[in-house]
Amino acid sequence: MKTFAHFNASTLDEAVSLLSRYGRRASIIAGGTDLLGKMKDEILSTYPEALINIKTIPGMEYVREEDQVLKIGALTRLEHIANHPIVKGRYLALAEAAGKTASPHIREMGTISGNIVQDIRCWYYRSPNNRFPCLRKGGGRCYAIDGDNRYHSIFGGSVDGGCYAVHPSDTAPALIALGALIRTTKRTLQAEDFFQVGVTKTTVLDDDEIVTEIQIPEPPNHSRSAFIKFALRKTIDFSIVNCASLILYSGDRVQTARICLNAVYVKPYRALMAEEVITGENLNEEIAEAAGSAAISQAKPLQHNGYMAQIAKTMVKRSLLACRD
Ligand SMILES: Cc1cc2nc3c(=O)[nH]c(=O)nc-3n(C[C@H](O)[C@H](O)[C@H](O)COP(=O)(O)OP(=O)(O)OC[C@H]3O[C@@H](n4cnc5c(N)ncnc54)[C@H](O)[C@@H]3O)c2cc1C
Ligand code: SF4
Secondary structure, three states, rough: OOOEEEOOOOOOOHHHHHHHHHHHHEEEEOOOOOHHHHHHOOOOOOOOOOOEEEEOOOOOOOEEOOEEEEEEEEEOOOHHHHHOHHHHHHHHHHHHHOOOOOOHHHHHHHHHHHHHOOOOOOOOOOOOHHHHOHHHHOHHHHHHOOOOOOHHHHOOEEEEOOEEEOOOOOOHHHHHHHHHHHEEEOEEHHHHHHHHOOOEEOOOOOOOOOEEEEEEOOOOOOOEEEEEEEEOOOOOOOOOOOEEEEEEEEEEEEEEEEEEOOOOOOOOOEHHHHHHHHHOOOOOOOHHHHHHHHHHOOOOOOOOHHHHHHHHHHHHHHHHHOOOO
């Protein structure tokens, strides 16, 4: 690793003022499970001059319910979320997503904010010593489009239509399905509006903006949520495809549905056509299958990732069947 300055911030104001001073030459560090790997491998052409440690700011790790809203501090570790009785009770999709992320060690270090702000995993982008200075790093071309794209987007690209790296987070689709809000030092955003593709960026956050809290409205009675993940191994591996769903029932019919896939597109992908298919229906095997087909109806796989569309279809179907009342 190269040398860098390290600051232990004691307040959010101090962290923001350090970020304003350094701009893009500084990085926030939370659990460090994503950031430190990038720094060790020197994957980018630039290197942070300073790390601003926010774990030294008191009071940013909590899970509590207030006025029918679940509030999760930005520094809450994934393992804590996965095992929290309130989350396991009424916000099951999030508990399952957090519990299926990475491995026990990484979940003990990794935070919810780091999980949603984490960088992409495209193997060209992550190749050590900036071997592939691609479009997503401000370079001139995408190496995956004609290369090995077996884990890339099946719904098209971004950054001038050229980057096909998928968003890797497990908790992001659960937060979107559950209708979460993300609070920062500047604003409150719908989780769905939080993700954005840019050069070395995966979110809409400004350079001096910090995520402070996740807020999730309590799901209504007669609703069920679930998260399903397909990965090569049961633990440690990133999702090939994952899917979170929230279903609200009226009697034995689906009143409303929110279905979100991830690892299939450059941002979490809301399966709106699948939602339409099941609304007003009795959620049975046949309808869940039809919803899976609708979810992938817009897919345009690359040369090596056609198999992901079939997995996405199955993930949608299984997450819906897991939400049966
Ligand atoms: C072997 C391995 C397997 C993994 N498997 C999975 C997996 O299966 N699923 C999955 O979803 N992820 C996986 N990850 C990715 C990731 O490390 C973890 O999910 C973890 O949650 C990241 O959190 P962190 O606190 O360690 O983030 P950090 O590494 O500290 O930060 C990550 C990024 O978020 C930014 N950041 C952190 N907190 C804030 C904040 N409050 N405001 C603004 N920016 C912030 C940092 O500046 C940095 O850019 C894996 C990582 C490894 C190394
Ligand atoms: S998919 Fe994106 S990150 Fe990967 S090589 Fe292409 S431009 Fe770079």
